[in-house]
Amino acid sequence: MNAEPGFIRRLVAKPWLWAYVAAAAVWLVTILFTGGRGGGEVLTAAFTFATFSVIVGIGQLYVVTLGPGNVDLSIPATITLAGAVATKVMDTQDGLILVGLIVALACGVAVGCFNYALIIILRIPPIIATLSSSFLIQSTAIAYGRGIRIKPPAALADFTTAQVLGMPVLALCVIALAAVMEIVLRRTVYGRWVTAIGQNMRAARLAGVNVGRTRFTAYVMSAVFAGLCGYLLSGFSGGSSLSMGEEYLLTSIALVVIGGSSVAGGYSNVPGLWGAALFLFLVVTMLNTYGFGAGLRYLSTGLIIIAVIVAASARKATR
């Protein structure tokens, strides 16, 4: 990403490097089992599924960057709601794809505004606010969709599953999206404000940062990305389901942490999300490939994740 001189030295100093190193190592161990066979296909699958977690990971990252206590727990419910509403509105017709996208994003905007209203007007801590709103959203999704799986329009299904030379098209789009969001975080006034608030909210306010609006935007953005994820995911997996968002709660937070961002906020990077997402998928694949039992698998997943986080933070300390 940085083509300037001293590239290697700069690279090694990056906090997100470890997620990529870990992902590569896990991939190598996996294809060691098969003697090199299927290595490319494993990567294709990893990119395919990492895409969805990166989308929600970006939103979560912006929220977490805002500082201690900021986290969005309503992501899974928003994914489910947006998926259910969008597939129902599109009703398998190709012509309504754009309408479906707009509706899914609108769900996100509504959820984001609601979350922030709870936080700021009712002065509820973000964790509690987003947790309780997630119950309301999930109930809405259940009442609205009744668990009915409506097939996505064929064109949307084709787009979300399309590949170019073994690389999912959607993954390429989300890599571009991540690059844009990294630039927004590093180079725009808004991104610097988010970081400043996370480092010291009081100092940021005194420096003239519009704290309220910046936080509001971050929460809405997180919900909008969750809506986008729900829309794409329902296209990819052949319809929405009530449990489709479930796994993205812990995943979105884990991506932020494993990606080398500070969970206490103020120090974040977007590239790490991709490394972490690939890593998480590949770990499960590796343990499945070696045929470990469920207990051992959870245990090793936990240990590997701890190891990566420790490595990443040790890196930072000796920098």
Next chain:
Amino acid sequence: MTRLAGSISMLAVMTVLGMGSALADTADKKIALSNNYAGNSWRQAMLRSWDKVTKPAVTAGIVAAADPFTTAENQVTEQAAQIQNLVLQGYNAIVLNAASPDALNGAVKEACDAGVIVVSFDGIVTEPCAWRIAVDFKQMGKDEVLYLKDKLPKGGNILEIRGLAGVFVDDAISKGIHEAVAENPQFKIVGSVHGDWDQAKAQAAVAGILPSLPNDIVGVVTQGGDGYGAAQAFKAAGRTTPIIIMGNRQDELAWWKEQKDANGYETMSASIAPGVSTLAFWVAQQILDGKDVPKDLTVPFLRVDQATLDKSLETTEKGGVANVEYSAEDAQKVVDAAKK
């Protein structure tokens, strides 16, 4: 406090029993459904079946009330508290789909001591005072392999998709599958992943392990709710679709029908019908009516075959699960079968 409340409701129950015994009737009895989870299509269908059967029963005056209650967080502590509340509210019987087979035993025992009938189904409890309507999940796993043996006498490599790790249903089905494979060594389980009974998770897990598996997978044994995801993963990997055992979900059946019409694809599908909640309702009603009902009942699972596919798909609503609702006579049959 609880003991006091217990004895009060005990008294209440005894009074009610005293009045009702002459009539041998359940018109003044209240039945509650305690349910631990509602977040998937199976549970939604289960709750709808409950409404469909119990509302007319209440209107017809067979029982006084049949109210469903679902906990929000799928947690044992929450459901234990819910059971205690139901006892305090004076329900005569609790029909229970439990979050855990043993962790609710304390609350169930308290309910029994307070004179409340507890009938557990699907997610059953081990507490001896409760009735259990169980599915022979192990047999279901065995049947899957036996079906494959029938279709593929030569055997081959199979992929196993398991459910949610740590849940006894997952262990039971998997045990049945592994036992049947041990008896039929022409089959070999080359990979095993956890799909958590969820299409999206199954799809991700299968997509991850497929590249490392041999090309000649002849069958996929599943636990229900994961077949469609597995089919999607095979398609995305550009592999020929093996015989994927389905789990009665509408999307699975619809996919099967599509394949059947296109290329004569054959498989089978089995799962426990969500309407089993209504069977539990009738069993509870019969117990309240003073009938002698054995504590352990077995409900047959609902199986869909090539011949019955079209009809099952027609009667299964979009997004639902192939279902049957049970009548009081069905319950009687199940009870009679258990007495033999």
